[in-house]
Amino acid sequence: MQPVTPRANGSGQEAVFETEVLIIGGGVTGVGIMRDLALRGIHAILIDKRDLCAGASGGNHGLLHSGARYVSNDLDSARECRREGALLKRLAGHCIEDCGGLFVAVEGDDEAFATNFPALCAQADILCEPLAPALARELEPHLSERLVQAYRVPDATVDPFRLALENVAHASALMGSLYFPHTEVVSFARQGDRIATVFCHDRRNDRPLAIRALQVVNAGGAWAMNIARLAGCDDVRLLYSKGTLLVTHDRLASHVVNRLRRPGDGDILVPGGTVSILGTTSLRTDDLESTRPTVEEVEVNIREGSAMLPMLAEARYIRAFSRVRPLLQPAGRGGDRDAARGFALIDHEEQGLSNFCTITGGKLTTFRLMAEKASDLVAKRLGNTTSCRTALEPLPHGSACRWTEPGASPRYWFKESKPGDMILCECEMVPQSAIDEIVDAAPGKEEQMGLEAIALRSRAGKGPCQGSFCGIRICSYLYDRGYYRDPSGLHHMRRFFDERFKGQRAVVWGGQAAQMELAEALHCGLLGLDTLDMEDR
Amino acid sequence: MMPPTITLPEASMPEESRTITTELAIIGTGIAGFAAAVFALERKLTMAMAGSTGALAYTTGYLDLLGKLQGTAHAVDDPWQALEELRRSEPEHPLSRIAPAAIERAFTLFTDFLGREGLAYTPVGRNNLQIMTPVGTVKPTLSVPATMAAGPALMASGSPCVIVDFHGLKGFSGRQAVANLSQRWPQLETARLAFPGSRGGELYPEIAARSLQVPEIRQQLAEMLRQAAGTAPAVGLPALLGMHRPDLVLEDLQRLSGLTLFEVPTMPPAVPGIRLRELFARALPQHGVAIVPQQKVQHLRLDENGAHLTLGDNYGTIAIHAKAVILATGRFLSGGLEARRDTIREPLLDLPVAQPSGRSQWYEERYTDPRGHAIHRAGIVVDQAFRPLGGDGHPFHPRLFAAGIILAHQDWIRSRSGAGIAIASAYRAVDEAARLLGR
């Protein structure tokens, strides 16, 4: 089958694009579908109302589950994670750190639960090796002295940003598939049993845009219910649970450390390159747009986490973030963590539509499988008989996608050692050449990218200073290159600092309070970013 | 004036204790601490001081008095008039509790001192200067180093001018400054130069500044500047025109190039902050002030005879006994205040800290909120004599005074009043300490 060439229709105000498949939502599920379809020879346009990984995909623990976490409440999910985790380690190794995981119980935890754990793992075929508490504490010296049981499992970590960038880059290379950031679906035009046109809004340039596609996939994660309703479908039913995570200044453990008990608050510590991530909490919410970590959630995570690793009570935290999990309804009997962690693929045929489907729920770990299922349906509807290749084909390494890997920047920088290639982000050693490569070639690059978009495609701003220095340096470098040419560059800079602050606000104390005061003295006291609008008059 | 008595051990005898006995002890070597030293010298008090670099390293060299009033959109033009408004709207603000004449006198004494010691400042005037920042925004301030003085007038008149920057100097882009200033200053252009003698790679402002003390390097730079200026009569360039006597370096470069030149601050920590620090570190001991550099006071005990400070360095402990003490230890960045997970504390004496009710109240949701954040208004409350109040609402101790941005009820960041609060409150604290000491 011939891919339809996308074309922008110049006549009139509205740009019109055509494609075989429109994918709504640039989280891991959406990007996974984009690549899966490309491998079957199908052209797609992917849109996100913000940017890649703006939703749950950019705000999770980054844990590539071995499945052990789910053995007590959802054996199917556990098995799915085990299979998908193993597959990804083989095919997308450059996005994964195979650090291994521990499950640990401390005095006072339910001993029967702990004792039963290896048998449950065995049922899901998950490797589970008992460790003497003393040995576990040798492996992870910050573990509590009150450790009573420990097991080792094949948990790992995965970088969702790299994963998303690589999937988009591969789909673009294979099929010329397109990705449009800050493009929000606002309405659907139905014709009989089909969605004929999807109307979108380009939020950055404040322009309407229309997309005609043979098939439309709603991969909107927690927003999937709202998106389906825009299409007149009321068969996606979700509740929302907000989770908050904390990022420490240092990496406090080399393994993933899980609390060996029924899943609860603050019971997983996951390494993420040079930091550790502690979480999560779980709170019902109705609000998808302004989820921000609160001081209370920060305190809950620290209190619970420090039972496993007491030094979490004293640690320095550099940020906190919150995202929303969609909970598929009807829910199970238990709490939100027991609600089905599986995913749902809804074909909307009962709603009278033959070219629209929704895929939501699931996990980062199972994104490939979710993409496969959705792509199978889409391909069948398109009459494409090529089978799924993502379980066989390794994920390529894209040069412009490599800057998100923790600790990798300095390696590239030393290896390439171009004279005059200065380091702009000193915490994470991000050089000028990385910024060049990102604005020239990264998936989703466009005219006048903001600093947030650049930071999403690199490690810039992820270190202890949280971008307060490198934001200034990168901005002035972009002026220097002639990339920014007017005061909008400063507005990009301010937006970046405002955005980063959302994650800092709840963890400003100790050393971070000093850091924050210095940043504000610079940004507001000296540069006057707080009065930028007034200056522009 | 009697120099303080200092007993120092032989250099070869570590772990010996040293004792300094003096009239006034100043804790903190930021602008408030140094300004206090300048004012105390004027009162002919003997003194000792201690502290590490603190926020001083980050100053641009601009001395702000009051650049913004809470809730107004405009930059302050006449800070003296704005002080009157402040007195009405924020009566508890430290600057509202000091007579304008005293503030003016404090600024004048302070900048005169700097001028005498080789770092000339513009005279303290009626109006704020509107001066450019490294990114090309404009900031109101009261007094700036003479090397930066030509900028505001050139901008106001819109004369042709070239902002020069250098290869390898991070965070300073002439193109950025021009892109952001071109509305108000259409005749502003930019040029990039290789710093004389640089071999590519990063250019460190401090090293460049020191190299400009050498006449041949100035000669080379002047020639480059002349070419870069084209027909423009004036050039602005990053603040690296020498470390000592930058006014002389500037003068020489102007003579050699035939141009009007001015410095623009680079991103801190930068040369102007180092100049100030080096000036005080050199000049104050020459005037008999005992400075214990880069050391924090570990203990402070107060009794009816005075203040007893304990410090330590690699050679052992140092004790300072003084009849009065000024606490000018700054805020979180300098360690004068500590933000714990649940509360804000003053670590040396555990003085009561006026503060919001809990951590969730410290910050607004939006970082660059023009109203500022409650955490900045936390601090030490003082009485009319700038003595910190204890838990009972009375002075904590009759011999203890406080000055600088550690004081409560001000947000120096939003109001652009960092140096102003430091200098003015130091003046008042010294005034009261001198009165106590019978001077």
Ligand SMILES: Cc1cc2nc3c(=O)[nH]c(=O)nc-3n(C[C@H](O)[C@H](O)[C@H](O)COP(=O)(O)OP(=O)(O)OC[C@H]3O[C@@H](n4cnc5c(N)ncnc54)[C@H](O)[C@@H]3O)c2cc1C
């Ligand atoms: C706190 C937390 C921790 C987690 N930890 C883990 C973990 O450790 N391991 C693991 O395997 N899984 C984890 N998960 C689950 C995992 O993050 C998600 O399952 C996965 O990221 C979902 O991806 P998605 O692409 O389906 O949805 P999302 O990533 O949420 O993507 C949906 C996208 O749709 C976009 N969108 C919404 N509305 C519109 C519109 N109208 N038009 C255009 N675009 C729109 C959004 O901007 C968003 O980018 C966690 C989830 C949470 C919330």
Ligand SMILES: Cc1cc2nc3c(=O)[nH]c(=O)nc-3n(C[C@H](O)[C@H](O)[C@H](O)COP(=O)(O)OP(=O)(O)OC[C@H]3O[C@@H](n4cnc5c(N)ncnc54)[C@H](O)[C@@H]3O)c2cc1C
């Ligand atoms: C990035 C930045 C830019 C700035 N720009 C400007 C500007 O353009 N214009 C302007 O007017 N102001 C500016 N300021 C503000 C100015 O530099 C000072 O912060 C302000 O003047 C207040 O000074 P201070 O002396 O009260 O406190 P600080 O400068 O913070 O000094 C406190 C001192 O106390 C010392 N200390 C703390 N604890 C102890 C202890 N236990 N024992 C001994 N010593 C101790 C510290 O080491 C430090 O030396 C800027 C500040 C920053 C951070």
